[in-house]
Amino acid sequence: MIEFGTTEEEQLFTETAVRFGDEQLRGDEREHEKARQYPETLHKLFAELGLAGINKKDAGLQASHRIAVWSALAAADPSAPFGLDPIGPGGALLGDLPDGMGFVVVEPGLEVADGLATGTIAWIPRVRLDWLLLIHKDGLHLVRQPPWEPLTSRPCGLQASGGLEVALDETPCELVGGQDMAAAVLAECRLLAGSVMLGAARDAHDAAAQYGQERVAFGKPIAHHQGLAFQLADSATDLDAAQLLLEASQGHPGMVANAHAHSCEVAQRICERAVQVLGGHGYLYDHRVEKRMRDVRATASLYGGSMLSELDAAASVLDFPDPLEMAS
Amino acid sequence: MIDTTLDAGFTNVLMMIREVGKTMLRPAGLEADRSGSPIPEDHPMFVAFNRTGLSFGAVGTGKHSSGDGPSRVNRAAILAAEEMAYWDQGACMSLPGPGLGAPPIRILGTEDQKQRFLVDPFADKSKPAWGAYATTEAAAGSDVARIRTTARKEGDHYILDGDKMFITNGARASWVVVFATVDPEAGRAGQRAFVVEKGTPGFTLGRIEKKMGLTASETATLFFENCRVHEDNILGSKNGKGSDKAGFKAAMSTFDITRPMVAAMAVGIGRCAWERAAEIARDAFGDKPSNPLEQKMLERLAFARRRLDAARMLCWRAAWKMDHRENNTVEASMAKVYAPPAALLTTQLAMDVCGLAGVRNDLLVEKCFRDVKVFDIFEGTGEVQRIVLARRLFGYPRTH
Ligand SMILES: Cc1cc2nc3c(=O)[nH]c(=O)nc-3n(C[C@H](O)[C@H](O)[C@H](O)COP(=O)(O)OP(=O)(O)OC[C@H]3O[C@@H](n4cnc5c(N)ncnc54)[C@H](O)[C@@H]3O)c2cc1C
Numbered sequence A: 001m002i003e004f005g006t007t008e009e010e011q012l013f014t015e016t017a018v019r020f021g022d023e024q025l026r027g028d029e030r031e032h033e034k035a036r037q038y039p040e041t042l043h044k045l046f047a048e049l050g051l052a053g054i055n056k057k058d059a060g061l062q063a064s065h066r067i068a069v070w071s072a073l074a075a076a077d078p079s080a081p082f083g084l085d086p087i088g089p090g091g092a093l094l095g096d097l098p099d100g101m102g103f104v105v106v107e108p109g110l111e112v113a114d115g116l117a118t119g120t121i122a123w124i125p126r127v128r129l130d131w132l133l134l135i136h137k138d139g140l141h142l143v144r145q146p147p148w149e150p151l152t153s154r155p156c157g158l159q160a161s162g163g164l165e166v167a168l169d170e171t172p173c174e175l176v177g178g179q180d181m182a183a184a185v186l187a188e189c190r191l192l193a194g195s196v197m198l199g200a201a202r203d204a205h206d207a208a209a210q211y212g213q214e215r216v217a218f219g220k221p222i223a224h225h226q227g228l229a230f231q232l233a234d235s236a237t238d239l240d241a242a243q244l245l246l247e248a249s250q251g252h253p254g255m256v257a258n259a260h261a262h263s264c265e266v267a268q269r270i271c272e273r274a275v276q277v278l279g280g281h282g283y284l285y286d287h288r289v290e291k292r293m294r295d296v297r298a299t300a301s302l303y304g305g306s307m308l309s310e311l312d313a314a315a316s317v318l319d320f321p322d323p324l325e326m327a328s
Numbered sequence B: 001m002i003d004t005t006l007d008a009g010f011t012n013v014l015m016m017i018r019e020v021g022k023t024m025l026r027p028a029g030l031e032a033d034r035s036g037s038p039i040p041e042d043h044p045m046f047v048a049f050n051r052t053g054l055s056f057g058a059v060g061t062g063k064h065s066s067g068d069g070p071s072r073v074n075r076a077a078i079l080a081a082e083e084m085a086y087w088d089q090g091a092c093m094s095l096p097g098p099g100l101g102a103p104p105i106r107i108l109g110t111e112d113q114k115q116r117f118l119v120d121p122f123a124d125k126s127k128p129a130w131g132a133y134a135t136t137e138a139a140a141g142s143d144v145a146r147i148r149t150t151a152r153k154e155g156d157h158y159i160l161d162g163d164k165m166f167i168t169n170g171a172r173a174s175w176v177v178v179f180a181t182v183d184p185e186a187g188r189a190g191q192r193a194f195v196v197e198k199g200t201p202g203f204t205l206g207r208i209e210k211k212m213g214l215t216a217s218e219t220a221t222l223f224f225e226n227c228r229v230h231e232d233n234i235l236g237s238k239n240g241k242g243s244d245k246a247g248f249k250a251a252m253s254t255f256d257i258t259r260p261m262v263a264a265m266a267v268g269i270g271r272c273a274w275e276r277a278a279e280i281a282r283d284a285f286g287d288k289p290s291n292p293l294e295q296k297m298l299e300r301l302a303f304a305r306r307r308l309d310a311a312r313m314l315c316w317r318a319a320w321k322m323d324h325r326e327n328n329t330v331e332a333s334m335a336k337v338y339a340p341p342a343a344l345l346t347t348q349l350a351m352d353v354c355g356l357a358g359v360r361n362d363l364l365v366e367k368c369f370r371d372v373k374v375f376d377i378f379e380g381t382g383e384v385q386r387i388v389l390a391r392r393l394f395g396y397p398r399t400h
Helices: A008-035 A040-048 A063-076 A080-084 A179-214 A226-248 A253-277 A279-283 A288-299 A305-319 A323-327 B008-035 B044-052 B073-093 B099-108 B111-122 B184-190 B245-285 B292-323 B329-359 B365-376 B382-394
Strands: A102-105 A111-113 A116-124 A131-136 A139-144 A148-150 A164-172 A174-177 B131-134 B150-154 B157-168 B175-181 B191-197 B203-208 B219-230
Touching (some): A008 A040, A008 A063, A008 A080, A008 A288, A080 A179, A102 A179, A116 B329, A139 A164, A179 A226, A226 A253, A226 B382, A253 A279, A253 A288, A253 B365, A288 B365, A305 B292, B008 B044, B073 B292, B099 B191, B175 B184, B175 B219, B184 B191, B191 B219, B292 B329, B329 B365, B329 B382
Parallel strands (some): A102 A131
Antiparallel strands (some): A111 A116, B150 B157, B157 B219
């Protein structure tokens, strides 16, 4: 049966994340960005609300719950999922990950052979790192206690999550999953990154749509000038389309890759449009659309970025599931 | 026939700018971006720049031709604009000089005003000086008729009251051309341009804005409270007659010169990001991609490149028309509509090509991405340019 509703449980998770975002993140977003980390008290509260465990396998949640939470958090501050969730995507699929903060990396330049990994990971949006999962063509490799350094440079977005650089030099790693598991983890990463981008873009669009109804130029609210009204209507439509595509792609890695590539494209465009709607004001730190545009751009580079997703999608496009297949 | 070759004159301009860009603009721009504050007024770059003898206010209306042929000024200016922006547009906007304040003084000002404001303050090259231009207010940008700063006549003075926002070099400027209204009901017809000098009682500085990009350039809020400006400082004649409707039309026509330049600046920033990404791609796989991902990088670069090249042609055409003293409103608006989004897309695709490293501010492409967005906003937003085009091309009606 075709259904578009949300379950009560999903709604509960969303509401918790929205409340946390509104009460704890929105007002201090710029402060957190400046500090390039979240205060300890926030980590604690996040854990107390049960949000820190949503990517644990034993939480028993579905991808739709995780999408709902990450999307809601990202609407308030796109850095928050990366900065506050200690496990992140992939954790829900793997049982026994080490404690502490980890991250999944897809870095085409990495060499992994004979249990050793070599190469540089130029940016990880974390304040510290206790483990790394490397997605490699032969499977999933775990690096315990990877050597990391805080970034001396600044990333264009997601700054509140911190920023690290990792230089692996024949660093020991363990194969913890085969190609299928690697593909599943990558799909989960893309789903959650997509939900962050779309959550952030929706928030930017909401800000723009509201501003557009309040700001007057040439005798009427700017949103009532057709040139802007059409753009805002396009944004709303693009957002829904991308969101539906992303949510419907769960469980179909090829579709997820396509949905992720689409989210990258759509979310960037919507944030950029939101800045445009606010005119010069949108370019200032005063308005959150400025930060959304940067945060979404940074998120679009994670987990292999849209180029890799486009390639994976292209590779699997002939296997595109028809409705009958999706029913099974 | 279209000829896009650069002769020796143009090449020389580019070579000079390249040197300034490499040695001054890029380092100062990066320094400012990292510190998060505009280049300070006492930065040695400004005196060093003055010593080069270069000036970038030399755009014209096509009247200054050398010899019999058409002017070359606008084509030189468009090349200069792209090249400067390639090195650092924020730093470029911070350079000493009358800046955006020059065109209204040149067009509306009396000879005495030109001497006082365009010549005298800039004579001593060892003391960098700036001018600024202020129309925008918090509640009025594109719709200039909505400005609320008032000018009330009192004897031989005007009393200015109001706030101006987004003013480039506004805090460091020796003078600011301020647009104020003597009759709020009259819309644009009631507006006059005043040169308000630094230190005039009632003229105070607000904050310096924190922006997504162009950090090297100062963007200031200015306050005018009971600010007494002598009538000698109203542009044109004493009652501002020079700045009535005809004067305004003249002032607006400078946009046909500056819009293609602003578009060319966007091309310059896009080119900078593109070249950096192309270098990264070349470092990664030389001439030949060996896998689909590398092939994808090339496709991204080609996709961006064709848009940038087309944008540059639109800019050059608009400048060429201006040099030939032909109306170029359509061409100028087309350049301004097309180039900034093309350049923004280029920076985004360049970041894709650079992978995770592209997100960091030490690779330049990320900075280009933050710098370029505003080019679709200032000097006439993309939407307003589309309205200009629609009016000119197919009679889109004026609704306001
Ligand atoms: C870095 C920077 C430097 C600047 N320097 C200066 C300076 O030195 N001096 C100065 O005076 N100003 C300056 N400005 C201001 C700049 O010129 C304005 O930001 C610009 O004119 C747009 O005005 P606004 O920001 O008020 O946007 P608005 O005019 O409020 O526009 C908001 C949105 O509405 C759209 N819109 C408006 N009218 C219509 C319509 N009829 N149809 C469809 N869409 C419409 C716009 O396109 C835009 O997308 C600067 C701005 C920046 C960001």
